[in-house]
Amino acid sequence: MAHDKRPLSPDIQIYRPQLTSVLSISHRVTGIALSVGALLLVSWLLAAAAGPQAYSSVQGFMRSWLGLLLMFGWTFSLFFHLCNGIRHLVWDAGYGFELGTIYASGWTVVAASTALTVAAWFSSFVVMG
Amino acid sequence: MRSPLGRARGLGSAREGVEHWWMQRVTAAALIPLTLWFVASLIALTGSDYNAFIAWLKAPFVAILMVLLLIALFHHMALGLRVVVEDYVHSDRAKIPTVVAIRLVCFALAVVGIFATLRIAFDG
Amino acid sequence: MFIRSSDQLPSVTALKRFPVPRNFNVSTESRIERGKTWHAPAGATRVKKFEIYRYDPDSGQNPRIDTYEVDLDTCGPMVLDALITIKNEIDSTLTFRRSCREGVCGSCSMNIDGTNWLACTRFISDTAEPATIYPLNHLRVIKDLVPDLTQLFAQYSLIEPWLQTTTPEPEKERLQSPEDRGKVDGFYECILCFCCTSGCPSHWWNGDRFLGPAVLLQSYRWLVDSRDEAAGDRLDDLEDPFRLYRCHTILNCTRTCPKQLNPGKAIAAIKKMIVQRRS
Numbered sequence: 001m002a003h004d005k006r007p008l009s010p011d012i013q014i015y016r017p018q019l020t021s022v023l024s025i026s027h028r029v030t031g032i033a034l035s036v037g038a039l040l041l042v043s044w045l046l047a048a049a050a051g052p053q054a055y056s057s058v059q060g061f062m063r064s065w066l067g068l069l070l071m072f073g074w075t076f077s078l079f080f081h082l083c084n085g086i087r088h089l090v091w092d093a094g095y096g097f098e099l100g101t102i103y104a105s106g107w108t109v110v111a112a113s114t115a116l117t118v119a120a121w122f123s124s125f126v127v128m129g
Numbered sequence: 130m131r132s133p134l135g136r137a138r139g140l141g142s143a144r145e146g147v148e149h150w151w152m153q154r155v156t157a158a159a160l161i162p163l164t165l166w167f168v169a170s171l172i173a174l175t176g177s178d179y180n181a182f183i184a185w186l187k188a189p190f191v192a193i194l195m196v197l198l199l200i201a202l203f204h205h206m207a208l209g210l211r212v213v214v215e216d217y218v219h220s221d222r223a224k225i226p227t228v229v230a231i232r233l234v235c236f237a238l239a240v241v242g243i244f245a246t247l248r249i250a251f252d253g
Numbered sequence: 254m255f256i257r258s259s260d261q262l263p264s265v266t267a268l269k270r271f272p273v274p275r276n277f278n279v280s281t282e283s284r285i286e287r288g289k290t291w292h293a294p295a296g297a298t299r300v301k302k303f304e305i306y307r308y309d310p311d312s313g314q315n316p317r318i319d320t321y322e323v324d325l326d327t328c329g330p331m332v333l334d335a336l337i338t339i340k341n342e343i344d345s346t347l348t349f350r351r352s353c354r355e356g357v358c359g360s361c362s363m364n365i366d367g368t369n370w371l372a373c374t375r376f377i378s379d380t381a382e383p384a385t386i387y388p389l390n391h392l393r394v395i396k397d398l399v400p401d402l403t404q405l406f407a408q409y410s411l412i413e414p415w416l417q418t419t420t421p422e423p424e425k426e427r428l429q430s431p432e433d434r435g436k437v438d439g440f441y442e443c444i445l446c447f448c449c450t451s452g453c454p455s456h457w458w459n460g461d462r463f464l465g466p467a468v469l470l471q472s473y474r475w476l477v478d479s480r481d482e483a484a485g486d487r488l489d490d491l492e493d494p495f496r497l498y499r500c501h502t503i504l505n506c507t508r509t510c511p512k513q514l515n516p517g518k519a520i521a522a523i524k525k526m527i528v529q530r531r532s
Contacts, residue, residue: 007283007308007316009364009400011390011457013275016367017268019256020504021454028213028501035206042242045195048186049245052179075168082164085157091502092154094525097518100257102504107254120172128176133407139462146494147527212501215494216458 019106027084030077037074075120080113149208156205163198183249192250196243203239207232259510262379269367281315288317291343297324302383303335305347308394316394318385319344325377332380333361333372336398348397356511359446363388363398369448371511389451391460405447408464412472412490417483433479440474440519442512443467449506449516455499463499464491466506466516473519476526485530492527500524 015021047054061067087105090096096105170191174182185191210231218224254265276284288307293300300322308316321339328338333351340347349372350360356374364387365375377384392400418427450456450465464472472491476484491497497520506516 005282006310006393006395006401008280009306009388009390009392009394010279010283010285012271012273012454013277013279014270014364014367014385014387015390015452016266017271018263018368018505018508020508024454024501024503031206031209032213035210038202038206039238041202042199042238042245045242045245045249048179048182049248055179055182078164078168082161086161088502089154089157091517091521092524094518094521097507097515097521099259099507100255102507103254103256120168123172124175127172133403134410136461137404137407137411142490142493142496144489144492146492146498147524147531149494150498150524151528216455216499219459 019103023084023106023109027081027088030081030084033073033077034081037077040070040074072117072121076113076117079116079120080109083109083112083116149211153205153208153212156201156208159197159201160205163194163201166194167198186246186249189250192246195246199239199242199246203235203242207235210235256508259508259513260374284315286315286317288319290320291322291339293322293324297322297326299325301325301335301377303339304383304385305336305339305398306387306394307347307397309346310396320383328377330376330378331373332365332375332377332384332386335377335384336372336386346397348399350399357444359444362446362448362451362511364390364451369452369509369511371446371448374511389447391457392451400451402447404460405450405465405467406445408468409445409471412464412468412475412487413483414471414475416475416478416481417486418480419482427480429479436477436479437474439514440470440477443470443474443514444512445471446511448509448511452505452509454503454505455501459495459499462495464496466500466520469497469500469523470514470516470519473523476523484526488523488527488530491523497523497527 044058047058062071087096087109090105096102170185174185177185186195211228214224214227214231218227254263256263279285285306303321303323304318305321306316307319321343323335323338323343327342328334331354333354336347336349337351340349349363351373352358352360354361354373356371359371361372362369363372365372366381366385369389372386386398388394388398388400392402392405395401416427445467447465447467449470450460450467453466456463456465469491472487475481476487481487500520502517502521504517507514507518510516
């Protein structure tokens with residue numbers, strides 16, 4: 001059929017990234033990253049239940065450079081998904097849909113998640129001594 | 130060769146979908162205080178050894194919150210991943226088994242996590 | 254950085270497009286190739302380049318990007334004026350929809366510099382150099398900048414956009430207080446240009462089943478009309494994991510509406526109504 005041979009106009013290849021779409025896809029990506037983190041959480045609890053040897057091997061991995069990198073990524077994902085999740089809940093209640101508010105709340109989420117990540121890691125170092 | 134309206138109407142409205150949407154929001158709301166508690170606890174536990182961790186998790190309050198966190202987390206995760214799969218996977222043959230598998234795996238992981246927590250809480 | 258209204262242009266461009274290959278995930282017949290360049294006549298002083306998507310269904314070739322150099326002294330201020338100048342003076346095969354030239358009919362909606370807007374209300378001075386013009390996104394292209402909107406209009410007719418009542422017709426008009434009439438403000442003004450729907454990523458991936466912001470805005474317009482008596486049936490038809498719930502509040506729609514309407518808000522209100530009726 002002639003219709004099927006018609007080309008499809010480009011979409012993601014040419015559409016301009018805006019705060020709206022970028023924060024939305026980030027919410028999804030951080031959600032998926034946290035899902036992987038949940039697996040690690042369960043393996044951590046299981047290792048703790050298994051005994052000190054299993055636990056120390058998991059802790060050893062967490063302290064390696066790869067483990068620390070993953071933890072940093074996980075904490076940022078957590079705070080971003082949390083803050084943007086609250087922004088979503090506010091929308092679901094029906095508030096905050098004016099474009100000015102959408103942009104202001106979006107930038108607030110970016111700033112807050114960065115600040116919370118930095119604060120969490122800083123506090124962690126302080127506790128370690 | 131369907132008419133455009135026939136194609137748009139498809140198989141009609143499923144007349145459901147709000148339950149999934151609602152539970153996603155309910156688990157999200159529950160996860161706000163639970164994750165904040167969890168992160169704060171992790172920070173407080175930095176650098177502590179195995180015994181300190183077990184002593185922390187044995188406390189009834191902590192064990193209960195951990196179980197609640199696992200339930201809310203895996204339910205929220207299963208619902209969220211289902212939406213992601215439905216968005217990007219369009220063939221029924223791939224989509225339906227994947228969605229079912231995600232649900233079952235999340236349930237199993239939640240059970241494993243709860244078992245581990247209760248194991249520590251009750252004998253440790 | 255801080256956008257207050259959809260007609261506000263961004264002051265900073267960090268990324269012009271998502272970091273994917275130019276022909277990412279594109280079928281063979283949709284791959285875009287390099288086209289020709291039409292240079293400005295000699296003696297032209299204010300020259301502006303337009304890179305425009307071209308597709309000729311009779312040639313059997315793939316779509317391409319043609320570059321036109323337009324002398325702005327011979328052309329009106331809007332992007333539509335440039336397209337008309339190109340068609341009149343440079344290349345008469347350029348094809349696009351247009352009618353009112355004042356932003357009320359919705360015909361000339363297209364993707365200009367990466368976002369969807371009406372060509373007749375976009376100033377040339379507000380476009381990039383070169384300005385890039387594509388048809389509305391993720392739609393079958395009939396020719397050049399003319400997309401096939403059949404499916405979008407079919408989705409519109411699916412929601413039955415007319416007054417539905419069981420109460421017999423009154424002798425004169427159905428009465429409506431100013432407050433009730435006010436509830437429809439911000440929704441009846443939609444000109445069905447489909448800038449929002451074609452800019453919605455969820456509609457790109459699931460456009461066969463997801464109704465999209467324009468159609469959902471219109472269904473809200475009828476849900477909230479105090480004279481309509483079929484709200485329950487309308488909500489029954491909307492409550493579907495794909496028809497309504499593919500909306501993930503991405504909000505590209507509100508960002509791009511050339512009439513400053515808010516489809517995101519309307520969709521959130523529909524979701525609230527569905528929760529309300531079961532609590």
